[in-house]
Amino acid sequence: MMEKVAKGRAFVFGENIDTDQIYPGRFVELTDVEDVAKHAMEGADPNFVKEFKKGDIIVASTNFGCGSSREHAAITLKAVGAGAILADSFGRIFYRNAINLGVPLLVCPDISKVVNDGDIVSVDVESGRVVNETTGATAQAQPMSEYVMNILASGGIKPLIKEQLENAK
Amino acid sequence: MHAIEKILAKAAGKESVVTGEIVNCVVDLAGINDLYLQTVRSFFEMGGVKVHDPSKVIMFLDHYAPASSIVQADNQKQFREFCWDQGIDLLMDINEGVCHQVLADRGLSYPGELIVVTDSHTTTHGAFGAFGTGVGATDLAIILATGKLWFRVPEVIRINFEGKLPKGVYAKDIILHAIGELGADYAVYKAVEFTGSTLKQLSVSERMALCNMTTEMGAKTCYIQPDEITMEFLKEKVTRNYEIVTTDPGYQYAAEHTFDVSKLKPQVAAPFSVDNVADVTQYIGRKVDQAYLGSCTGGRVEDLAIAAKILAGKQINPRTRLVVVPASRGVLLEAMEKGYMKTLIEAGATFVTPGCASCLGTHQGMLASGETCISSTNRNFPGRMGHTKGEIFLGSPAAVAAAALEGKIVDPSQYLD
Numbered sequence: 001m002m003e004k005v006a007k008g009r010a011f012v013f014g015e016n017i018d019t020d021q022i023y024p025g026r027f028v029e030l031t032d033v034e035d036v037a038k039h040a041m042e043g044a045d046p047n048f049v050k051e052f053k054k055g056d057i058i059v060a061s062t063n064f065g066c067g068s069s070r071e072h073a074a075i076t077l078k079a080v081g082a083g084a085i086l087a088d089s090f091g092r093i094f095y096r097n098a099i100n101l102g103v104p105l106l107v108c109p110d111i112s113k114v115v116n117d118g119d120i121v122s123v124d125v126e127s128g129r130v131v132n133e134t135t136g137a138t139a140q141a142q143p144m145s146e147y148v149m150n151i152l153a154s155g156g157i158k159p160l161i162k163e164q165l166e167n168a169k
Numbered sequence: 170m171h172a173i174e175k176i177l178a179k180a181a182g183k184e185s186v187v188t189g190e191i192v193n194c195v196v197d198l199a200g201i202n203d204l205y206l207q208t209v210r211s212f213f214e215m216g217g218v219k220v221h222d223p224s225k226v227i228m229f230l231d232h233y234a235p236a237s238s239i240v241q242a243d244n245q246k247q248f249r250e251f252c253w254d255q256g257i258d259l260l261m262d263i264n265e266g267v268c269h270q271v272l273a274d275r276g277l278s279y280p281g282e283l284i285v286v287t288d289s290h291t292t293t294h295g296a297f298g299a300f301g302t303g304v305g306a307t308d309l310a311i312i313l314a315t316g317k318l319w320f321r322v323p324e325v326i327r328i329n330f331e332g333k334l335p336k337g338v339y340a341k342d343i344i345l346h347a348i349g350e351l352g353a354d355y356a357v358y359k360a361v362e363f364t365g366s367t368l369k370q371l372s373v374s375e376r377m378a379l380c381n382m383t384t385e386m387g388a389k390t391c392y393i394q395p396d397e398i399t400m401e402f403l404k405e406k407v408t409r410n411y412e413i414v415t416t417d418p419g420y421q422y423a424a425e426h427t428f429d430v431s432k433l434k435p436q437v438a439a440p441f442s443v444d445n446v447a448d449v450t451q452y453i454g455r456k457v458d459q460a461y462l463g464s465c466t467g468g469r470v471e472d473l474a475i476a477a478k479i480l481a482g483k484q485i486n487p488r489t490r491l492v493v494v495p496a497s498r499g500v501l502l503e504a505m506e507k508g509y510m511k512t513l514i515e516a517g518a519t520f521v522t523p524g525c526a527s528c529l530g531t532h533q534g535m536l537a538s539g540e541t542c543i544s545s546t547n548r549n550f551p552g553r554m555g556h557t558k559g560e561i562f563l564g565s566p567a568a569v570a571a572a573a574l575e576g577k578i579v580d581p582s583q584y585l586d
Contacts, residue, residue: 015354016353016354016442016444018548018550020529020530020548020550020551020552020553021550021551021552024530024552024557025529025530025531025552025553026530026531026555028204028232028529028531029204029233029238029240029241029244029531030240031206031207031210031240031244043550043551043552043557044551062354063353063354063357063387066353066354066357066387067289067548067550068289068529069205069287069288069289069303069304069305070204070205070305071205071207071305071306071307072207074305075207089354089357090357091357091387092357092358092387092389093289093303093304093305094305096304096305096308097305097306097307097308100305100307100308101307145191147191147319157307157311158211158214158215158307161215161216161311161314161315162214162215162216164315165215165216165217165314165315166216
């Protein structure tokens with residue numbers, strides 16, 4: 001299940017970070033989560049996997065996750081243990097993929113202006129309140145729909161569909 | 170209501186829908202590509218046993234066609250076995266080509282249809298008046314398990330293209346221009362409709378290129394109201410009954426933009442973003458190591474025809490590679506019959522079997538560090554075709570062919586009558 005409050009070091013990226021940068025195409029043939037985890041953000045920052053610790057926070061400008069529908073991009077960030085992903089806006093398919101996997105994704109306009117790389121950031125996933133604990137700055141993410149919140153609270157969409165299929169029997 | 174709202178309403182079994190509403194829709198056709206073995210895994214993880222309706226599922230072995238590693242081969246093997254076990258007859262194996270072109274060739278894309286594929290460029294099917302959208306593996310697995318998927322009814326943006334296309338300017342140029350003006354995130358979560366006098370000059374092939382590229386402005390789906398050009402194409406291909414819907418008069422678009430294309434120059438998107446667009450004239454003389462003609466955006470018969478016209482009786486520059494990837498088996502056959510393949514191969518092109526090839530950076534035409542490619546595909550992200558320091562310019566098939574001829578970026582207009 002997801003943590004209600006995520007707190008960790010911020011890894012800050014720019015605009016239009018596409019799924020090829022999050023997870024390069026030449027590794028899409030890999031299917032085991034441990035293998036997929038090794039290549040997170042490799043196209044944008046080859047040192048990312050070495051430095052990122054479970055619970056750390058990814059912060060980006062507009063259109064994070066644009067591009068391909070490859071779920072690997074969401075799987076790899078879940079696998080490295082991203083506490084939350086905050087961006088001014090997200091690519092549509094990436095947004096759905098991450099929510100489906102139970103990764104907290106918050107649309108937080110102008111977040112990239114109040115967080116610097118390396119700052120310690122805490123995020124209340126339910127209320128959307130973001131505090132930059134290094135600088136004291138705050139930001140407010142857009143509220144998530146009840147539908148999306150329900151998916152996150154269930155640890156992703158798979159348990160919900162599983163329950164639905166069992167009830168239908 | 171907008172036509173695409175009517176499509177969603179019908180699929181949701183409702184009289185009407187409104188923008189922003191979340192609706193659960195019966196999907197008419199669900200497609201899975203060979204990159205997404207996770208789809209099968211998610212299906213079983215969710216407790217799936219039998220696919221809800223195998224006749225509405227289509228499997229494409231297109232991204233790794235044919236497999237170039239043991240892991241890819243094993244993934245494809247598992248897909249084939251899944252199809253056979255589940256009674257999925259529409260298994261498009263490695264001999265078929267890119268999913269979107271295969272759907273068009275086989276008459277599986279038609280007005281009013283709700284098509285969902287694990288490929289972001291499913292917006293292509295707006296060219297046929299269908300609601301096409303891309304999803305990830307787990308969303309597709311939900312369709313396998315339940316036959317349905319949820320959608321938020323999108324706002325619709327209208328883009329009008331007006332005026333006669335100048336020589337050497339194609340659908341690819343006008344959509345690159347629009348993306349450059351509006352930005353790569355302009356239509357995130359939204360739908361795009363194309364209208365205007367220019368559309369009447371665009372064949373179905375060109376309309377597919379236009380709709381395909383709306384993914385690069387973030388669009389969820391794309392729509393062109395079917396007209397006589399659409400119907401002429403569908404008459405040959407589609408055997409089933411379908412219903413054409415139209416937008417109600419007075420529908421309020423979320424935004425409208427008009428582009429006069431009559432004075433437009435050929436366009437290119439420079440590295441590393443699809444919205445980094447300029448007139449080709451700004452990059453004239455830039456050395457090109459590889460020219461790539463193919464993909465669901467720019468690998469159709471008309472695209473190969475333009476390239477053949479430019480390269481007939483000539484040789485590509487010896488310091489350049491021209492990689493040609495017909496989008497589908499149907500495209501390859503027609504291009505062979507019409508002599509385009511022969512012309513291109515005689516000119517020095519390297520031919521690759523129909524599929525996605527190096528458009529997604531897995532095989533068959535990868536770039537080394539420091540190399541430059543001009544491509545008729547849809548993305549120029551860092552590392553898209555191989556090394557992250559390989560640079561991709563996007564342009565029309567004519568721009569690709571002309572660059573292959575000269576070994577550098579040139580204005581393709583001068584090679585056309």
